Each structure stands twice: as structure tokens, then as C-alpha cells.
Amino acid sequence: MKKVLEIEGLFVDLDLPAGTLQAVQNVSFSVDQGETLSLVGESGCGKSLTALAVMNLLPQSGRFRAEKMEFMGQNLLGLKESGMAKVRGNRMAMIFQEPMTSLNPCYTIGNQLEEAFLQHRDVPSREARERAVYLLEKVGITAAASRLNQYPHQLSGGLRQRVMIAMGLMCGPALIIADEPTTALDVTIQAQILALLHALQKEFNMGLILITHDLGVVARMADRVAVMYCGQVVETGLAAEIFNNPKHPYTRGLMDCIPVPGKVEPGQKLGSIPGIVPTPIGNLHGCLFRNRCQYFQPKCAAENIALIALGPGRAVRCISEQINS
Numbered sequence: 001m002k003k004v005l006e007i008e009g010l011f012v013d014l015d016l017p018a019g020t021l022q023a024v025q026n027v028s029f030s031v032d033q034g035e036t037l038s039l040v041g042e043s044g045c046g047k048s049l050t051a052l053a054v055m056n057l058l059p060q061s062g063r064f065r066a067e068k069m070e071f072m073g074q075n076l077l078g079l080k081e082s083g084m085a086k087v088r089g090n091r092m093a094m095i096f097q098e099p100m101t102s103l104n105p106c107y108t109i110g111n112q113l114e115e116a117f118l119q120h121r122d123v124p125s126r127e128a129r130e131r132a133v134y135l136l137e138k139v140g141i142t143a144a145a146s147r148l149n150q151y152p153h154q155l156s157g158g159l160r161q162r163v164m165i166a167m168g169l170m171c172g173p174a175l176i177i178a179d180e181p182t183t184a185l186d187v188t189i190q191a192q193i194l195a196l197l198h199a200l201q202k203e204f205n206m207g208l209i210l211i212t213h214d215l216g217v218v219a220r221m222a223d224r225v226a227v228m229y230c231g232q233v234v235e236t237g238l239a240a241e242i243f244n245n246p247k248h249p250y251t252r253g254l255m256d257c258i259p260v261p262g263k264v265e266p267g268q269k270l271g272s273i274p275g276i277v278p279t280p281i282g283n284l285h286g287c288l289f290r291n292r293c294q295y296f297q298p299k300c301a302a303e304n305i306a307l308i309a310l311g312p313g314r315a316v317r318c319i320s321e322q323i324n325s
Contacts, residue, residue: 003031003070004071004207005070005092005175006068007054007066007069008068009067010024010027010065010066011066012046012050012063013064015061016281021281022280022281022284023046023231024046024050024053024064025232026232027046027228027232029226029236031208031209032207033206033207034207035207036208036209036222036224037208037209037223037224037225037226038217038222038224039211039226040212040213040227044277045230046228046231046232047211047213048097048180051177051209051211053066054076054209056076056079056084057094071091071092072091074087086120089171091175092176092177093168093173093175094168094176094178095165095168095179096179097179097180098183099160099163099164100152103163104152105152105153106151107151108150109136109151110132110147110148113131113132113135113166113167117170121171131170133148135170136163139165139166139196139200140162140192141162141166147159147163158185161181161185161189162193165197169200169204174207175206175207175208176201176206176209177211178197178208178210180211180213181193181194181197182214182217194220197210215255215258219239219243222239223238224237224238224239225237225239227242227248227250227251229250230277230280230288230289232288232317233307233317234250234289234317235248235250235251236314237310237313237314238314241314247318248317249292249293249294249320250273250289253271256270257271257273258270275292286301286302286303287300287301287317287318297320300319300320
């Protein structure tokens with residue numbers, strides 16, 4: 001299987017009044033053609049900043065470095081902004097969390113869909129408009145030609161998200177990054193958008209990075225999973241492995257929070273993870289989950305914990321014998 005994206009040793013820092021926030025710490029992952037990789041974790045764990053670093057769209061206070069960042073065989077680390085602009089929106093596209101803040105309210109849907117295609121392809125406006133109509137129909141929007149003259153505020157949340165998906169597909173990308181694509185939608189529309197994303201991914205054989213904190217979405221969509229905590233990847237593996245045999249105490253805690261039909265009695269309390277997520281500012285050492293972990297031992301605080309390989313594509317950032325036995 002051809003690798004679409006390879007990331008090794010990614011760090012993202014944000015300058016804050018309180019100091020340097022180490023938002024992403026030594027994160028590595030890859031995505032194959034036609035594969036869905038899900039980045040999972042609580043809000044603030046670094047999922048979105050990882051994606052923004054890949055797209056080179058970090059806020060002004062942010063900076064990133066990496067040992068390797070390769071897309072379709074092209075080294076992204078050496079690219080200037082002009083070079084990255086040729087990749088972004090062309091062979092690599094991103095679907096943002098809230099389409100109303102991603103779409104420009106001053107331009108029609110047609111203008112915004114056609115812009116990216118005209119930017120990256122030397123084609124007449126007529127061809128760009130035909131492509132926009134085709135993709136709007138592809139994502140399930142009826143009367144697509146008439147929608148091109150509408151503005152974002154004239155569409156529902158579900159339709160706006162479908163427009164964002166169509167916009168991402170305009171140039172036929174090899175990779176789509178979907179950052180919480182269903183958060184602002186009701187449950188019925190969420191299911192439709194996820195089914196649409198899955199169908200389009202298989203049809204166009206794209207790599208997909210799905211960022212979410214919803215484990216139900218992960219179970220339904222992901223081939224592989226990377227669980228993030230406090231800026232670090234703490235566990236990786238196939239989705240079935242993560243759900244059936246979670247190794248890291250944090251992953252186990254997340255799984256315990258899910259109500260399982262037939263196992264969790266009505267009215268029974270769900271699991272929870274005690275404590276709060278630490279703020280990754282200053283000199284970080286040891287396991288960052290240790291203050292919330294029932295398996296804590298002194299060496300968890302004394303040494304930094306590396307990802308320990310458990311098998312092909314399977315790794316966990318934990319040294320507890322109870323976990324790794």
C-alpha cells in the first residue's frame with residue numbers, strides 16, 4: 001500500500017504569557033492510500049494542532065519542527081510558503097470543525113468552490129463551475145447548480161459541511177484531514193456526513209486523517225487509531241485492537257466511559273478518569289498520565305517513557321507490568 005503521509009518526531013510549541021506550551025511532543029504516524037487514521041483524545045490534547053502543523057497553518061504564536069514530514073514522496077519541511085500553497089487545497093485538503101467560520105460569508109458557494117480549482121488548475125471558469133456542480137451532487141446536495149449562487153448563511157449546518165467536503169474534493173486530493181467534522185451537527189446529520197465521508201474516501205481511494213474525541217465515530221470509521229494525551233501519542237494500533245484490548249490506562253479509562261448495551265445497566269454509573277489533564281508548560285519529565293493512573297510507580301516519575309512496540313503497528317507508552325504482560 002502506498003504511503004500518502006509520513007510524520008516522524010513532530011513537535012509543536014505555542015508561546016504564551018505563562019511560558020512555552022509544548023502542545024505536541026514527538027508525535028509520529030503515517031497514513032496509507034485508502035486508509036483512515038483516527039487521532040483520538042480529550043479536547044486540548046494536541047490533535048488539531050498536529051493537523052494544522054501538517055498543513056502549515058499554525059497560529060502566529062505557534063511553531064513546529066519534525067524529523068520527517070513527507071507527503072506523496074515530497075519533503076514538506078524544506079518548502080517555502082509558496083511551495084506549500086501549491087500542496088494545500090490541491091493534493092492535501094482539510095475539513096474544519098465549524099463550516100460557518102471556514103466559509104467566507106461575503107462570497108457565494110460557487111465562488112468559493114471554484115476558487116481553489118482555478119488556483120491549482122489551468123482551466124476555464126466554465127470547467128470549474130461544472131466541477132463544482134458535479135461535486136455538490138456527489139455529496140448529496142440537490143439542485144446543485146442553483147446552490148452555487150447562495151451564500152453560506154442561506155444553508156443549514158449539514159449543507160454547509162457537505163459544501164466543505166465538496167470544496168476539499170475539488171482538486172482530487174490524495175489526503176483529507178477532517179477535524180471534528182460532525183461536532184456542530186445533530187445526531188442524524190452526523191451519521192449522514194460520516195457515511196458520506198466513508199463512501200467518498202473509498203470511491204476516490206484517498207487517505208483520511210479523522211480527528212475526534214467521539215469513540216463511536218472511531219469505531220465506525222477508523223482502520224488505525226492513535227490515542228493522544230497531553231500532546232503525546234500514548235497508544236497506537238488497529239481500531240479492533242484498541243477497542244478489544246486497550247493497553248494504556250488512559251485508553252482503558254476512555255473505554256470505561258462508553259455505555260455498552262447489555263453490559264451497562266440502566267442507571268449504573270459510567271467509568272471516569274480521576275484528576276485533570278496537566279498543562280504541558282516548563283520542564284516536562286516522566287509519564288504525563290502518572291497523577292491520574294492507578295498503576296503509578298516511582299519510576300513513572302523518574303524517567304521519560306517511550307512508545308514500546310508490542311507488535312507491527314501496535315505500541316503503548318507505558319512501563320507497567322500490569323499493562324504490558
